[in-house]
Amino acid sequence: MKYRRLTKEQLEEMHQEFINFLATQTITVDEWNDIKKNKPEVAEDEIDVFSDLIWEGVLSKVDYLENISATEMHLFYLGEKEMRLIAVRVHQPGVDLTTKEGFTWFKNNFLTEAVEMMIANKAYSDDRNKDKFELIEKGAVITKGELFNYFDDILPN
Numbered sequence: 001m002k003y004r005r006l007t008k009e010q011l012e013e014m015h016q017e018f019i020n021f022l023a024t025q026t027i028t029v030d031e032w033n034d035i036k037k038n039k040p041e042v043a044e045d046e047i048d049v050f051s052d053l054i055w056e057g058v059l060s061k062v063d064y065l066e067n068i069s070a071t072e073m074h075l076f077y078l079g080e081k082e083m084r085l086i087a088v089r090v091h092q093p094g095v096d097l098t099t100k101e102g103f104t105w106f107k108n109n110f111l112t113e114a115v116e117m118m119i120a121n122k123a124y125s126d127d128r129n130k131d132k133f134e135l136i137e138k139g140a141v142i143t144k145g146e147l148f149n150y151f152d153d154i155l156p157n
Helices: 008-013 015-024 029-038 040-061 100-109 128-137 146-154
Strands: 064-068 072-078 082-090 115-123 141-143
Touching: 008 015, 008 040, 015 040, 029 040, 040 128, 064 128, 064 146, 072 128, 072 146, 082 100, 082 146, 141 146
Parallel strands: none
Antiparallel strands: 064 072, 064 141, 072 082, 082 115
16 A cells, blocks of 8 residues: 555545446446455455545645644645745744634744744655655645745745
8 A cells, every 4th residue: 555544434425436436447336245245355455545546636636735733833835846845933932833822922923033934945755645645644734825825925035
């Protein structure tokens, strides 16, 4: 497996897509039920292949990721040839960026010495989608890039 198996909930949400996937392999409902019952390892393999296909499709469309913790923000733009990172670290005791109050404090104080900001670029490895997946596995979430673009517009390149 290249990525990871979709969760039970994700598979349930993609029930119709999985049926279509099986149909492309000319596997009928009756055949699928037989495979699950008599060849569970084959069923597991099919679910793994389907999961990888879904991940590959999702990752190929991801342009922005965010990973926000209590004191840090990692905002990623996933360009064609490299990824660009805007990293933010808050040095103000008691401020938690994951709360509404903490984020409000940050919006009012991000240009002060209590906030450190860095910009970095990094080339992808041989597998761009795998690099994206690893960031997601470390806690990043897919976004539309509003925060990244806001800071990218105001920070010096």
